[in-house]
Amino acid sequence: MTEPADPPAAASTDAASTAPFQYQCLARDVGTDARRGVFTTPHGDIQTPTFMPVGTQATVKGVTGDLLRQTTATLPDVTAQIILGNTYHLALRPGHELIRQMGGLHRFMNWDGPILTDSGGFQVFSLSALTKIDEHAAVFRSHIDGRKIELTPEHSIEIQESLGSDIAMVLDHVIALPASTEAVIDATERSVRWAQRCLNAASRPDQARFAIVQGGLDETIRAQCARDLAQHAFEGFAIGGLSVGEPPPEMYRVLSATCPHLPEEKPRYLMGVGRPIDMLEGIARGVDLFDCVMPTRNGRNGFAFTDEGPLKLRNAVHRDDPRPLEANCPCPACRHSRAYLRHLFVAGEMLGPILLTLHNLTYYQRIMHQARQAILAGTFSELLQRHRQLAGADKPEAV
């Protein structure tokens, strides 16, 4: 809830308030920092490492709740999966007050598993016309109707408490890279202060707060930020500001420099990442949670992830191919031939994006399942190695 050592009023409730959120490490990999754990939330246990599908506007695009559950239902060790909602989008439309009035985000979108909401910070900086940022707040114009909005750390928490997500992210100061070391330090220190303000403003004992480590590509700044944040009673820690265009090895380097400074007993979340290989490299460095629009967005655009590399379904080569995307995939798309899936995209049928979204989400969950199994079995390094080879042979996956 709030910092246990500093504000005494809050310290007494600290044990009780974090009780609904417990991270337990079940196994560690021998050759890497990968770990297999369970994170307990009011809406169910999350088996980690795991991937969180993105449900920006209170829906994972094109997927009903039942179908979303099916992307994990065939995986025996998954008892609850988690999805991500975007505070910025929901606050603008339909409005967090309406969602609160409708019983909260879980009930509004009819999803009874865990939900994580971001703080709105990233969307403010990437989608809207940002007019001003200072110590008090970010001021920006809505990308929908252009009206001026002020977002403070306190306001971000208030919105997320209205939404009622299981995990709220703190508001951070995201800056575009490359930037001067001075600017990176300034934004990082502000992010730490804002994270504390978020903690102080928080009031829901059934909602966890995750801090966000910033610091650009600078290992020293990242490590310092991680240590600063680790002193406070956050229920989890995220690593933000990565996967924004830097070469993947740069991201891996920053992860290696950051994770050792985060508490062992709390979950770690790498925001907005990414390709399967990026997630596996993240797991190898001790990350537990991931989110990315890639499986859903690529699916809508006709790109399928497979263990043989990505497939572009519109290509004529699939015209009369009777094989499924993957022979061993339990998803609804893989009951069909590639020829049928191609037909749906060529004919402009909605079912094409729906089925490929389901396949890609299933693929991501299968990779996470494999990672969890491999960590327990002591074979994670082999899984990682296999995907390094696959990624090396990849055609570009971006859409």
Next chain:
Amino acid sequence: MTEPADPPAAASTDAASTAPFQYQCLARDVGTDARRGVFTTPHGDIQTPTFMPVGTQATVKGVTGDLLRQTTATLPDVTAQIILGNTYHLALRPGHELIRQMGGLHRFMNWDGPILTDSGGFQVFSLSALTKIDEHAAVFRSHIDGRKIELTPEHSIEIQESLGSDIAMVLDHVIALPASTEAVIDATERSVRWAQRCLNAASRPDQARFAIVQGGLDETIRAQCARDLAQHAFEGFAIGGLSVGEPPPEMYRVLSATCPHLPEEKPRYLMGVGRPIDMLEGIARGVDLFDCVMPTRNGRNGFAFTDEGPLKLRNAVHRDDPRPLEANCPCPACRHSRAYLRHLFVAGEMLGPILLTLHNLTYYQRIMHQARQAILAGTFSELLQRHRQLAGADKPEAV
């Protein structure tokens, strides 16, 4: 297969060839001509009366096969439901030869229930640039690439045999109304001759052929056409050329004049109809099968059918309405509030069209279920009366 009395070669195979297709009447209503029956096909029994969702391009738009099945799964007396595919669309894209090569339409779209395919005639007349029609064929230009195509009755059957549907429709000569009596008679007589050519060209014993009664709004021509067609060994009879803009009472009048001239022991199909009240009026006159794009198309556009009348989900009145579309509906949409469904449409989310399509299809199947139950219970007239009142109070349902 072919006319039993006339071409002796085919007559001997007639009993065997119609064996997979048997219509059995289970009950008749007392106050109307409504009947409750079962039509047996190679892909399962169809409980009639029933509604066939339209799957134009080898998919009911936005709906996976599993979800489509769920629209009927909660209805206890439904063992197999039937969907409709459009021969014209499938022949142009992806091509019937490809579908044949992929194992037929059932396998291509992964639907193991019965499928009815139309003849292509209606789309030729409504979608394409028709260049010429004579006794031999309809010549038209593809609406996709403009190439010239000749469609004969024999070719239509050949395409449908490639698709492998359970029920093939004969190619008919559809004309725009109003038309002179002479033109209507000419097109109707040509349709009868073409129907016979379709029978003669047919070779698959696992595919039924349904004839189509034409005749505009003229009761005498309709009755004569029905009697002419009834002399031949069709496994079912359709009534075409209605619901094309005429006032509903005109359609009901034509149905009343037509159905008594069709064989009692064969199913009857009213093509392209329609609103719930139109289907119930059709059932009251002895019709067993219906198809219409209305539930799917209206659903995609944000209109929901309910027993209280249609709802336009984009309307602001639904903004904070916590109620489902219908309290007693088992569909996936009705696990959500109207407020959530409105949000999806306002935010442009694919899930809105998907959920409303599922609700509307479920609504149509529920009406058919109610009709089947009511015929058995002797209460069909009350059901019809209730819907007549509902339709009278309706706002316009068209989109």
